[in-house]
Amino acid sequence: MATQQATLEELIICQLSLGYSGENIGVGATILSDLGARLAKLTHAPELILLGGTSLAAWDTALHPKVLNDEFLGVDSALWGLDWTEQFDMVAAGRLQIWLSPVQLDQHGNSNISVLGDWLKPRVQLVGSRGLPDDAWALPRLNFFIRKHNARTLNESVDFVCGIGYGERRTRSGMVTGYPHRIVSDLGVFEWDETGVPRVISLHPGVSMDEVSAKTAWEWSNADSEAPTTPAPTDEQLRLIREVIDPYGLRRLDGANARDELWDEIIEVDRQAVAEAAEKRNAESGEALG
Amino acid sequence: VTDKSSALRDVIDSLDPAESIAFGGAGLTRKPMSVVAALRNREPVSLDLITFLGGPDIDILAAFGRVRSVAFSYVGWDVLGLAPHFRQARESAAVKATEYSERTFLLALRAAAERVPFMPTRSPVGTDLMTVPNSPYTPLQCPITGQLLAAVSALQPDVAFIHVNIADRLGNGVICGDTYADPLLARASRRVVLTAERLVDRLSKCDIPSQGRLINRSWVTDVCEEPGGAGFTSLPPEIPTDFGVAREYLRRVGDLDWLTDVALTGRR
Numbered sequence: 010m011a012t013q014q015a016t017l018e019e020l021i022i023c024q025l026s027l028g029y030s031g032e033n034i035g036v037g038a039t040i041l042s043d044l045g046a047r048l049a050k051l052t053h054a055p056e057l058i059l060l061g062g063t064s065l066a067a068w069d070t071a072l073h074p075k076v077l078n079d080e081f082l083g084v085d086s087a088l089w090g091l092d093w094t095e096q097f098d099m100v101a102a103g104r105l106q107i108w109l110s111p112v113q114l115d116q117h118g119n120s121n122i123s124v125l126g127d128w129l130k131p132r133v134q135l136v137g138s139r140g141l142p143d144d145a146w147a148l149p150r151l152n153f154f155i156r157k158h159n160a161r162t163l164n165e166s167v168d169f170v171c172g173i174g175y176g177e178r179r180t181r182s183g184m185v186t187g188y189p190h191r192i193v194s195d196l197g198v199f200e201w202d203e204t205g206v207p208r209v210i211s212l213h214p215g216v217s218m219d220e221v222s223a224k225t226a227w228e229w230s231n232a233d234s235e236a237p238t239t240p241a242p243t244d245e246q247l248r249l250i251r252e253v254i255d256p257y258g259l260r261r262l263d264g265a266n267a268r269d270e271l272w273d274e275i276i277e278v279d280r281q282a283v284a285e286a287a288e289k290r291n292a293e294s295g296e297a298l299g
Numbered sequence: 300v301t302d303k304s305s306a307l308r309d310v311i312d313s314l315d316p317a318e319s320i321a322f323g324g325a326g327l328t329r330k331p332m333s334v335v336a337a338l339r340n341r342e343p344v345s346l347d348l349i350t351f352l353g354g355p356d357i358d359i360l361a362a363f364g365r366v367r368s369v370a371f372s373y374v375g376w377d378v379l380g381l382a383p384h385f386r387q388a389r390e391s392a393a394v395k396a397t398e399y400s401e402r403t404f405l406l407a408l409r410a411a412a413e414r415v416p417f418m419p420t421r422s423p424v425g426t427d428l429m430t431v432p433n434s435p436y437t438p439l440q441c442p443i444t445g446q447l448l449a450a451v452s453a454l455q456p457d458v459a460f461i462h463v464n465i466a467d468r469l470g471n472g473v474i475c476g477d478t479y480a481d482p483l484l485a486r487a488s489r490r491v492v493l494t495a496e497r498l499v500d501r502l503s504k505c506d507i508p509s510q511g512r513l514i515n516r517s518w519v520t521d522v523c524e525e526p527g528g529a530g531f532t533s534l535p536p537e538i539p540t541d542f543g544v545a546r547e548y549l550r551r552v553g554d555l556d557w558l559t560d561v562a563l564t565g566r567r
Contacts, residue, residue, distance in 0.1 A: 064476065064535070065478075066477040066478075077540070078539035080477065080535045080536070081535060084536050088509075090476075090511070090512065093480060094405060094409075097401070124389075128432075130389075131389055133390070134385065135381065136375035136382075137372055138398055138399070139352075140400065142426050142428060143401055143422045146422050147422075170427045171428070173425045182425030182447055183447055280539070283539045
């Protein structure tokens with residue numbers, strides 16, 4: 010039952026939680042998708058393997074409040090430290106679940122986080138391909154999270170292909186995995202069908218089909234019909250987000266333009282949480298020795 | 300037994316300007332910042348840098364115009380976004396780039412560690428990484444199945460600098476947090492220099508926590524005691540990332556005095 014008003018971030022976290030299931034590593038490249046993995050673990054995916062944020066030193070950590078220096082809170086309940094070679098063996102086996110957040114994504118699901126413009130002398134140098142080509146090749150399905158839905162991000166084409174979508178490149182390279190599947194954005198939820206045609210699944214409250222069409226460089230196959238509204242978070246989901254996994258409110262940082270005061274607040278809270286965890290650890294090791 | 304402890308300045312002075320330099324750590328975590336400071340203080344030469352996941356290490360040297368080339372799978376500021384001076388250097392074509400995916404960067408080190416010329420992979424097949432200049436990949440048809448693959452060339456850094464929580468004079472070092480590519484980097488590089496938060500005469504079993512990993516002394520050529528050697532980046536589980544400095548850095552783009560006085564000297 011939904012009786013409380015949810016923020017857009019909370020609605021998104023609930024949708025992102027649906028990308029996690031089973032005995033897999035659940036990670037997020039963004040704060041909201043990380044919170045989605047944690048919410049999944051508390052609700053429909055108890056077997057999910059969490060890391061402290063993205064730290065392999067916090068392998069299979071218990072749930073703890075989201076902070077910036079996550080490894081420092083996650084490490085105490087972690088079983089051991091996984092090494093990166095084994096992590097990528099898990100990727101190759103399709104046992105990692107992640108929401109990719111490309112800077113450009115086209116209608117075929119080709120994705121880019123490397124550069125805008127020409128690679129040799131980019132107009133904008135982004136972060137580099139990172140694990141995107143590895144995930145795009147190996148994972149059974151690819152999910153994308155777009156925080157700010159617009160026609161520059163959901164573009165006609167991408168300037169640099171880091172991850173392959175549907176179409177000719179896929180056929181030519183003989184890929185049978187890494188099919189683009191779902192997009193969650195700040196406007197709605199979208200999916201490609203099995204032939205690689207993108208369509209609207211639901212629109213967030215207050216969002217119209219016209220707005221989505223105007224803010225996307227490609228056509229949605231069902232743009233002429235009515236789309237359902239994305240389900241609101243339940244009271245229990247909101248309680249878990251607000252009281253258990255994100256009591257300090259880091260989800261607000263994924264807002265389009267987080268203000269300096271909010272960053273200062275979160276950095277201070279982070280400092281205190283890390284210091285408290287260290288104190289607790291020292292007290293426990295003191296007891297063990299004494 | 301050889302005592303491998305040295306002063307960092309002597310190690311830096313011994314570097315040949317033509318040698319490629321690899322940095323351990325990742326993003327805003329466990330970056331060998333005292334090494335970056337020492338390289339910045341050295342006579343200005345343009346460096347060939349290698350890093351799995353780059354951050355302020357690459358960015359500061361780029362700010363001072365000391366970078367000829369970077370081999371990387373990522374250079375950025377983690378949750379805070381892009382690396383500003385690396386951006387400027389790439390956007391003005393001032394540095395040569397060799398771009399990897401994460402897995403294939405590890406495989407390139409793997410090939411070097413195994414002393415073979417390449418490792419096979421599927422990751423870049425069909426992507427634009429295959430066709431850009433300086434691509435580390437060569438198309439490869441599988442001799443067994445005929446499948447389309449890529450060969451990623453071995454990557455053997457001349458010198459690797461890795462910051463560790465604790466090391467001994469024999470050359471053993473322990474990383475207590477996420478190891479990233481570093482154990483493999485140590486096995487792939489010609490020469491390995493550890494900077495250590497703490498240096499002891501001899502490590503014992505109880506110095507290695509359950510999350511910890513040993514870089515064994517046979518790979519290590521030099522050990523330098525460098526408390527605070529990660530600068531404003533983190534050294535898990537002891538020192539968190541100073542996000543205050545990390546954010547101020549992004550407001551101080553191009554301010555070389557601030558980079559020298561604050562970003563390179565550690566904490567405020």
